[in-house]
Amino acid sequence: MTIIPNSMEGRDIAYQMHPNVNLRKYEKTGGVVIESGDGIYVFDNNGKRYIEGLAGLWSVAVGFGEKRLVEVARAQMEKLPYYHTFAYKTHGPSIELAEMLIQMAPVPMSKVHFTSSGSEANDLACKMVWYRSNALGNKDKKKVIGRIKGYHGVTIAAGSITGLPRNHESFDLPLDRMVHTSCPSYVHFGQENESEADFTTRMLTDLEDLIIREGPETVAAFWGEPVMGAGGVLMPPEGYWEGVQKILRKYDILLVVDEVICGFGRTGNMFACQTYGIEPDVLILSKQISSSYMPLSAILMNDRFYQPIADESDRIGVFGHGFTASGHPVATAVGLENLKIIQERDLVGNAARLEEQFLSRLAELAKHPVAHSSRGVGLLGALEIKPFDDAKAGDAALTVTAALEKEGVIARAVGEAICFCPPLIITSEQIDDMFDALERALDAVAAARA
Template identity: 45%
Template sequence: MLENPPLTNLQTRDIESLVHPYTPIHQLKSTGTVIMGRGKGVYVYDTQGRAYIEGMSGLWCAGLGFGDEEMIEAAIEQMRALPYYHIFGAKSSEPAIELAEKLKEIAPVPISKVFFTSSGSEANDTQVKLAWYMNNAMGRPNKKKIISRIKAYHGVTVMAASLTGLPSNHNGWDLPVDRVLHTDCPHHYRFGIEGESEAEFTARMAKSLRDLIEREGPDTIAAMIAEPVMGAGGVVIPPKGYYEAIQAVLDEHDIMLIADEVITGFGRTGNWWGSQTLNMRPKTISAAKQLTSAYAPLGAVMVPEDVYQAYVDHSATLGTFAHGFTYGGHPLSCALGVKAIEIYQERDIIGHVRKLMPVFEQRMKKISEHPLVGEARYCGLVGAAELVADKSSKRSFDPRNGVGPKTSKLIEENGAILRALGDIIAICPPMIISEAELNELFDRLETGLDQAEAWVSTEALRAA
């Protein structure tokens, strides 16, 4: 099998026409691209006819898989009725109203109003603007800084990318912007001190946050934003008690907690929300991705009544609430959000996730024993395998060796699509996956890991 077979005409057209996100675009003419033609269930099929288990739900988002007929019919029905309208200037549509009401019903904390965006990045960007707007309304013009965390991922717009705590999202982009602070990443495996228990590590994380707040001044900090489980930063799952400890520090200093539920919302962790699984008590919530099972773009910001009343007060002062997006509350997207939530409820998708969780856990534990894997971590139906050069010392590979991307490619050649986050292999299958399909996905993952282990040994990449 050729390492890089000749490009097809469609691949050539693709490379000449598109800018590919999160891709080494300087290599595309030699590596080529994979072009998908169709999908059904948990499988996608490229234009060459090859089938893959989509083990990442696309980008953590296609929870209902591909080609769901109820979702398709809902889209067709809405397109025929009202293919587009906005919610500017006191206009609205039935799908936007119905989806907002459904979100309020299933929210993990009391929610009064929903503001729609087109994506998770826009939702998190809006969270910052709304926090600033609220504090201006409350006569606190200096309370504007936002705390995020190292290795967090909150999107790619200018502010959301600033909140993101990954060097690749800052280097070359003149980011982060002012008013953004980053505290420690709550990953005990990678950042715990030798001999430090998880409880001691959690206490240190809380102290570090407190020190940051007191150093900056609590009167200058509006909010902290956090993913219940950190996604693109490596599927980092905080130790038990972490959010309770963090919440106590935030409450003491009158700093609200924003939950970024873009990945963890709608059943992924075995509850409607990751906040419920991880014992978070957020003030406001961002949602997207599985909100429509990715059948159309949509994001949402969910706020309680007291926060909304601050917006009302400032609107009265300024004359209007001057924020919004052309496609926020798009009737097609909202109709698909309504249908997705109905399907989650009627098919008991959360119950299905919980049924599969022991299988997922068992297979992840087996993955953790692989010679190439330092830690395998998981929560619900999302997990990651961190690849290391030495298991006992946790020593990482030199990033220039590209062990993670190579492993991901080998897994792909075995018919499964997973995602390399550096040298971390993430797994996030559609929530509709069957037990047999889940086991097949892990079988293909294990085969790819074995091949990667052989490649690492051949290339002598374990040398210190």
């Protein structure tokens, strides 16, 4: 392994502008330089090994350093390193991956459109919702309902559907066509003496009241993640998704399901739609579609959604949208091989088999004096940390996460939650290693504050 000199860190501070950081703070502190990866582990430029407890960014299903993906990328680079899908042209990898996704889809789907990120996919899906409304002559049916704490990306439309203030402040978002309904996290927003069933009823009432207040004739679509990932692994209460779909059907509102984090095995089923009985009109996929070895995302749409759009393109003469890298041959070749690996190695089954151990370890750690509660599904979970009385909101989770990194595990703090989403290849022994390190980190924080 080649060790990058420490001077690399200073060069990074000087020239690279990072996403999702306090830029002034980063100028002073710098960050960790990751040099290489192998399986569930990554290594920094000083040779320290970490368990990647968030699979990069919720995404590296098959682990780091998978030789089959490297070889497929190399072979495709030699054969056809780039071509587009504009103007009636295409190529083999995008055709094969589209066919595979249609066959895998949790509900009948008609077409697949490729983009390069979850943000791009959600943004385009929103444009397509508006395009479809125009095609049907519903010129006023353009509003989109997102959810408080929902996350769908950071482009202008996707960032507007997102329900996180940090993605809105100083960006002049959200757009005025975007409205947000209540966050269905019982652990955070359940009222005193309110049962989970009553909480679900209140969440559904909030949604229907919002639709009526805005005017059903103006609301085109509802956006939701089966489990709200970047909001802090927020679980839907019992009966929530069944009730949401009933309301949307009542008012003829499209359902767009964002499985950018949940898709391809994370919840113990190939899709979280299967876990929660969701039947989307549009399904947004990314991250684990290629294990993020290449930038790739996909929009799957049913015939109800697609046909009016096709009709409108015929009337206008063209579907006036496209990205240079849509359906990129190397990205789609890697995605195709990645999904074959997930199937051949039964990584979805691995998530299902390890779910009990994964969630039990989290639940046991929730009894720690520093912790509050735990939650999760499959290999997606969070440990809620008790807020510090003498600190800002979120500082407790950040403190534990920093202690955990010293113990050789990378996780992510969201609010007061520490989120875990390890590669799907993780073993039972490695789960214990990860959570043993978390216990040591919790002990260290408790001792430091004693």
